Amino acid sequence: MNAHDPVAKPMVGHDRSSEEGLVREFVVQNSAYYVEMFARIRDARNAVWPFNIAAALLGPVWAAARGTMVLFWIAFFLEMLAVVQIGVGAAGNLGGAEMARAERLTKQAEARAEQAKAATAAGADNAEGLKSSAAALEKAASAARQQVETARAKVPLLIGAGLLTLFVAKLITGFLANRMLERRFARWRSQPTLRHGLDYPLATGALVFCLLAYGLSIYRFAIAAPAAWLTVAPSNRDWQVALSSGLDGLMAAISHSGEGVFGVVTGAISLVLDGLAYALTGMPWPVTMAIILVLAWQLAGPRVAIFTAAALAYLAVLGFWEKSLETVALLGTAAVLCLAIGIPLGIWCGRRPRVYTALRPVLDFMQTMPAFVYLIPVIALFGIGKPPGVIATLIFGTPPVVRLTALGLQGVPPAVREAAQAYGATRWFLLTRVDLPLAMPSIMAGINQTILMCLSMVVIASLIGAKGLGEDVLNALQYAAVGQGLLAGFAILLCAMIIDRIVQGRPSR
Template identity: 50%
Template sequence: MSEGTAREQAIDRFVGSNGPYYRRAFKTIGERKGYVPSFNVAAFLLGPIWLSGRRIWSAFWPFLIADLLAVVIIAYALSGGDSVDLAARANQLEDLAARRQVEAQDASAQNAASNLAKSLSRSATALQQAAADARETAEQAQADTWLFTAMGVGLLAASRLLQGAFSNHLAERRFRAWRLEGDAAKGGFSLPSAAAAAVLLAVLVPTVLLSFADRTLFQAVPSDPTWNSRAAEWLDGLIAAISFAVRPAAIGLTAGISAVLGLMENALTATPWPVVMALILAVAWQLAGFRVFLLTFVAISYLALLGYWEKSMQTVALLGTAAFISIAIGIPLGVLCGYNKRVAAFIRPLLDFMQTMPAFVYLIPVIALFGIGKPSGIIATIIFGIPPVVRLTALGIANVPPSVREAAIAFGASRLFLLLKVDLPTAAPSIMAGVSQTILMCLSMVVIAALIGAKGLGEDVLHALQYAAQGQGLLAGLAILVCAIVLDRIVQGRGRPSH
């Protein structure tokens, strides 16, 4: 059997009864590079249902969302758009103005010269003007509903035209993947998948139409307020119990963090500033070269001339403590995750939680367990900053070429030698990228940590927010920015030859 005949038979098995059409379409697409004009009428008419039946899931969901969005816009426009709410507000203002007018007339009947009568009359006039303005705005919104209707129809038409124009290309790509997989059960048109997509649309589209036809239908989500209060009370009791149980350990941990932080802060603030500046510039030159040395000199000059030297050193001490602890924990944990897939599968959800949970939320249990102050700010910063170094270290270790390890083992390398002389050096670029990201993530927590008692530049930004001091806030924010840039350039420049 020739290759062409085998391909045609494979296409027939893949597409079912429409084999001749798809054989011609696939042949035309395969003979030319780039986009080949082709239009699938069935995909145009059925839309996501066709894509679901062909199991092209990567295109099914985007086009389904586009179709539903078009339906939402059309239903919104046909129901009156914003004019419904604006007309309701105009009616409320008209009713209120009428009542106020009656009150003003009653007050004028009693004493037309009284302050109450004059005040009620002015209020009635103002309400009438507001009602007239609201009515005019509602009428304008009603007149503009055609624009939303045109947008919805245009989006639906564009979505369907794109589906028709690209469906054969998507099906041809799916066919090639199907031939490589060799799974005959995944060929043909899947009626269950198409039926599931049709049911989904049959549920969602009427729901959208009903919600705009009666906007009070889904206005409130059914819920029981007592569930919220009971859950909050249970969490309060749980946090209180955990806080009482870990109080001795929390006291020891905060004492250790305070000792490290105090040592770093005293070393940076008590040492004469020319010495600290010279050391920072020397490190920048040695690790990253002349350009970063010049950038560091300009940044330090900015901090010194605007009076941010001491607070910037406090910030660097806070950052250094948090980053040191994060890196000291993160690199060994990342190495373990790189070697052990089970540990990685267990740690990954925790890292996702630490990165996605808003910082203001996990400040609450941190304060409950460790109180308010710099140690709590450092702990919150560690929680936020440790995931990058763990992830990138694990990625670097996992991507070490097996051939490199096999060569080292063939020459008798021990596990410790393999770790220290093969895996870590090979994964060093990824690990250093994780270290850099951790430092920047820690520095981004400076302002948030200032909310719970951490000092430094974040305190100036916080005061600027409280008193709407735009200039002072921008200057302090720029000071944090230059610290971040300098630290990132120095860490990323490690290993480059000095000039």
């Protein structure tokens, strides 16, 4: 090794090249014990689980000191559960809510009894009713007191469960410690920059964190009336009102300034949707069905054609034909737009890692934001109807095809590309004849996921005026028509399956 190589470290007191020396350098403290334990783990034919007493006693603090953070969280959560059970049982406040209820009912019963006495003395007509009410309140108070006694009888059981959980946590930590530390040692051998030895600052921080977490959790669950600052998160209603008002103004300004652009986009999508829907619904149904079956046969084979015929028969016989074609028009328009935008963007991301890094947060935002949230700005900018539904579906359905296209291109073997370049392939030839064919399985998976994403938006888009089968599902939800909703939902599923099978084509052999 070169003397300036950062991996080459001077050894003090042992041979760096030996296995034992590596273990001693890694663990630093108590090295003889870990040399023996690591040797047992490596040499055993079957899995062995030597018990680490120090790890069992110190728990998450030991795990943090040794850098095994997975073990830290396992030990922390188990011990958290144990100490909360023990703390709640030891505090003796089980049934505190029932006790407060019993006291409240008792006071009400006494007050009602006094009213009944006064009414009886005055000869009032409601005296008997007041007596019955007082008896009912006293009965409810007795039932609440019985619940208190039942809850308090569980105190020994709760403490025992907490002690058992703590014992199990110590056992799990002790048995996992050496194996997890040995795995970390194996990683350290290939990555010497990993932290090794005992990290005292991290262990101190873990100790403080655990003590605070355990103490606050016990206080929260064991005390009958904990402080409000611990049970209620701090909030500022004025800030929320100010921010919402600002966002309202911003959306209004964007809608007003871009009214022309939004109108053009809405009109273009409406033109495509209306034309496709008119072509599908206006054509005689036998012709439309025959075209779909022929396409299924040519592109995907006889099995898919038979499945398509059965699915189309279901849609026609049960009266979903016209609405299914409207749904196909909506779903097809959204899917085509998603693919037209997503595949080129995925190709760009696959060949430009920096672009993909920059776009990844945007894709995460588009894919993780709840679908209903999309409808709010879409309605504000584009109104209601089918075009806003397509736009909301476009936002939700584009990320999968972008991600999987980029992933497929990044997985193309460099040796294949270098060979093509060595024979004088141009960039266009390299993309169309090498990269895309090799990445096609991943791209087709992205297309499949996009179609499914568009399918999931059909019902949601019906909330803002998009017609089709989603409207039937929405009506079934509103009027609790279970059968009708299931039939319409199955029709949506069949439409998506037909499109997906035809687009996927024949399976490659």
